Amino acid sequence: MQIYDNLKKNVNKNVDYYMSLVKSMYDNPEVGNEEFETMELLCNALCNLGFEVKKEFIVPTGFIGEYSSPKTGPTIAFLCEYDALPEIGHGCGHNLIAGIGIASGTALKSVIDDIGGTVLIVGTPAEENFGGKVSMAEAGVFDKVDVALMLHPSTHNSLGGKTQALNPIKFEFFGKNAHGCTPQEGKSALDAAVLSYININLLRQFTKENTHIHGIFKNGGSAANVIPAYASLEYYFRGETMDYVQELSKKAMKCVEGACLATETSFKSLIYECPYEDMLINYELTKLLKKKYEELGLKDIEDVDETPTGSTDMGSVSYKCPSLHGYIKIADSSVNGHSKEMAQATISSQGKAALINGAYALSSIAVDLICNDSLLKKVKDEFKKSTEK
Structure with missing residues (x-):
């Protein structure tokens, strides 16, 4: 369909600009709650891309970019992380998460006037230990969001996994x-x-x-x-x-x-730090991600990891709206997470390919949900059932 071709064209047209943002964050890493220069960088980018932007949103280094179609429709949020690690820099790849989030949201924006709805690009700082998403979830940012989407750089392509609650x-x-x-x-x-x-x-x-x-x-x-x-x-x-x-x-x-x-x-x-909820998996969304990865020709796609490992503030979002937290490969399995080698991979050719593929995957999932009421209903029905006590 033409609409999906338009998504790909939009991502490819702007990819060098997105990678310049990724490289700038790589060169100037800022740890959690200190990402002031990064916030300015990304907010300026969103303004240039035609979004209405609010800085210092909910938390001092948070932001939100919004674009609404004249036609009513679902609200889709793309989440950006951008805090770095002390000494290591962007060893968790958050600079690339931000790049994918902005690219995904901008691609959807390019077609949303035709299909209806609202695009949100949400800057969620301090994932590593201070939980920007937790503060935003508690403030009601995701209460009226239909679906929240993000991808995390990794050494494998994966549909995501359960995580541990942390206190x-x-x-x-x-x-x-x-x-x-x-x-x-x-x-x-x-x-x-x-x-x-x-x-x-x-x-x-x-x-x-x-x-x-x-x-x-x-x-x-x-x-x-x-x-x-x-x-x-x-x-x-x-x-x-x-x-x-x-x-x-x-x-x-x-x-x-x-x-x-x-x-x-x-x-x-x-x-002394921010408690994190466990990640509530929405299996209907993971099915969509698998379909998109397969269409893109990505190999060795791992299913949802049912054994909870690690913790993320995305867990708080997953209890507010249907959420996807998938993984996309940017480095070989010999590269450790939270390492300088992983940071280097974010600005490599593999990192660029992951941005292109990841942005298309997320934006096309959003189009599927906006254009197919029954599909969105399945996603929301699963969420409702999962959160009923």
């Missing part, structure tokens, strides 16, 4: 200083932290499958001959659902309470 908790312990020669006059916050660490480790035997507990000592004293009055631990509690992760967190809290009771110390806890 990040910091425990701070408070005791009393004393000289090491008169320890009976002190109360060791470090001892409370050590006992808490041991107690929480003992929980591992009693957790469900696909559960992870990651913990470190953040503070433990400053001199060997001084009983520490302050110590702290930082933990990630991960599991298949947020309900279970909260249950696990409560058990950990009891471990800490017991340790403080034994050492006559006190503690307080706080959420």
Whole structure:
């Protein structure tokens, strides 16, 4: 059909411009919540491409670009990530995610006046640990979105996978200083932290499958001959659902309470980063992605990974509207994620091919959904069933 040819033409016409954005982000990486220059770069690009743009949207480095057809129709959101990693830069490929998101949305914009609907390109910063999507989901950004779409660079082509819910908790312990020669006059916050660490480790035997507990000592004293009055631990509690992760967190809290009771110390806890929901898979959307990948001639397409691994703030979006979080290959399997080699791959010929193929795949999925009411209904019915308690 002509409309799909027009999508491809639009992507190919602008691909060098999109890759210049990807390269600029690669050369000037900014970590989460500090992506101010990147926000300006991408917002200027969206203005040039004909979108109505809002900067500092919901969060300081967030943005949204919008274009509405005169004809009514569904609202399709394409999500951009663009935070980098300390020292490594764009080792998770977020610069290419942004490029694919902008290219996808612009391709859909080029045909949407004929088919009806609204295009949103949403800049969601700080995916690595501060969850821009979580803040946006809580603010209602996705409440009236019909479908949210994004692709993540990888070493394989995949329809996506389940992820783990994550709850990040910091425990701070408070005791009393004393000289090491008169320890009976002190109360060791470090001892409370050590006992808490041991107690929480003992929980591992009693957790469900696909559960992870990651913990470190953040503070433990400053001199060997001084009983520490302050110590702290930082933990990630991960599991298949947020309900279970909260249950696990409560058990950990009891471990800490017991340790403080034994050492006559006190503690307080706080959420030190952003909690992430698990990713709710929409299988109707993954079927569409597989179809598009096959049409493009992409090989070795992996089905949905049913074993939850890792965490992403896209999980919060997936509980607000039907969502797709697929993967597209830009490097060989020998390349590690979160590496300088993966960052380099985003600006390689494989990265450029992934942008072209990914943008066409997402924009053509959007056209399918807009032009086929029954298909969109299937997607939304699955979402409704999945989110019913």
